[in-house]
Amino acid sequence: MTMTAQAGVGQNARPFIHGPEEAAVLEALRSGQYNHSGITDEFETRIARFLGVADTVAVASGTTALHIALLAAGVGPGHEVIVPSFTFCATVQAVLAVGARPRFIEVNPRTLCVESQEVLDALTSHTRAVLPVLYGGRAVDLTDAQPTLAERCISIVEDAAHAFGSHQGTRRVGATGALTCFSFGPIKNLTCGLGGMLVPRTPQEADICRRLRGLGIVESPARRAKTTTYTVDGFGLRAQMSSLNAAIGIAQLAHFPQAEAKRRALWRAYSAALQDVPGLALIDVDVDRSVPHLCAVRVLHDRDRVFHTLRERGIGVGTHYPPNHLQPAFAQWRRPLPVTEQVGREIMTLPFHQHLTDTDITRVADELRQALTQGTAR
CATH class of the missing domain: 3.40.640.10 (Type I PLP-dependent aspartate aminotransferase-like (Major domain))
Structure with missing residues (x-):
């Protein structure tokens, strides 16, 4: 059964307006x-x-x-x-x-x-x-x-x-x-x-x-x-x-100092919540020096099943990005890129925007862990 998207976690990304x-x-x-x-x-x-x-x-x-x-x-x-x-x-x-x-x-x-x-x-x-x-x-x-x-x-x-x-x-x-x-x-x-x-x-x-x-x-x-x-x-x-x-x-x-602090805090919260989750690799954005734009992970096995399971449960995951050398428009410049092709099969981005709360991060991490576990149990 498809669940109604929850506010916050149901969107992969969302603008944040400060007021002025x-x-x-x-x-x-x-x-x-x-x-x-x-x-x-x-x-x-x-x-x-x-x-x-x-x-x-x-x-x-x-x-x-x-x-x-x-x-x-x-x-x-x-x-x-x-x-x-x-x-x-x-x-x-x-x-x-x-x-x-x-x-x-x-x-x-x-x-x-x-x-x-x-x-x-x-x-x-x-x-x-x-x-x-x-x-x-x-x-x-x-x-x-x-x-x-x-x-x-x-x-x-x-x-x-x-x-x-x-x-x-x-x-x-x-x-x-x-x-x-x-x-x-x-x-x-x-x-x-x-x-x-x-x-x-x-x-x-x-x-x-x-x-x-x-x-x-x-x-x-x-x-x-x-x-x-x-x-x-x-x-x-x-x-x-x-x-x-x-x-x-x-x-x-x-208001950028607030945005900078919030985005770093969100990424660090994901990093802590996803520690030691088997079958998952968090992409390192060098958070101490970066203002993270997104939170990306590599799902090492069965990414598509995990992606659709999370979407059905109201979690707004995305895929950023499909490799370009495999796109029809760029086929004439295609060359073997095995690392990129593997990453393209594994990449998934988690909800990441300044409306999210610590509770939202915990929910996404829990749902992701459960989706991964379900796949292992099969």
Whole structure:
């Protein structure tokens, strides 16, 4: 019998609104400026201050951020981008959008992130960029690969959709020197409703990103308003972040310390509750330095049965993600990736959002343990 989904545990992910967002959106609505506006500029400034970087560029989505970042890094037709197969398909679609080819590589099954040696082993004469995915919020340290990548003029473009607020060493993700892309989608660590952001490496790259997001127009919106013409000097997208989304982001950022603490506490609660559960491996997000975006486990036997059992019992489990090299759209770039394929058969994500309580975590852990035990008893 299918049980009615319980509040909290019935949803795999859910936005968390702190309260001031509603008033912020209303104020933005009343301003009459719904495209990129001074509110968007203010959001960029506040995020840059939070990260400790010189500049940020707000865009319409995390996928758009990746698209623009790859273009800004000079990636195009004939180039290869090294990317894990184990990521959301948006990462790969951004590579195709610039006319490049994905070169899929393995991840560490303990972290589900790429490592330097895998990157170095995958390099070819066509490699123009490496696109590490910061799965679950965990920073990816490619220090050992950086000398070779720099020597060959290969850019690191970080997909940090999961990792806003996380640290690599003493610095926030985004402040480590890579061209970093964040998502501020509905269920991310910080939400704008919908949106994304790039952290450029240089002022020149920031200018390129701003032109790419604004239809190739050289002048800023504020400057255009004071002149009778404008200049288009190249390709561009309509990819600005609306002031309405930026207003939500500003309100969210003011409460980010609470979000950071809550998400770490939830992950630690799961870690404690799932200790010594047989047939289960918790994916390590390096919680002391990360702001976890999700809580993922590998179900070592009979994942599909466990998944459906939990769904029937009102537990909102998910699968993040099916491997991309096995997808029909990316079949021409398929190569053997046995670790990724095994992880794809085992991965399951547990309910993870700021509405959850300790009681909710206990219930999910108990239901998961029971589902695993039922399978063993058969």
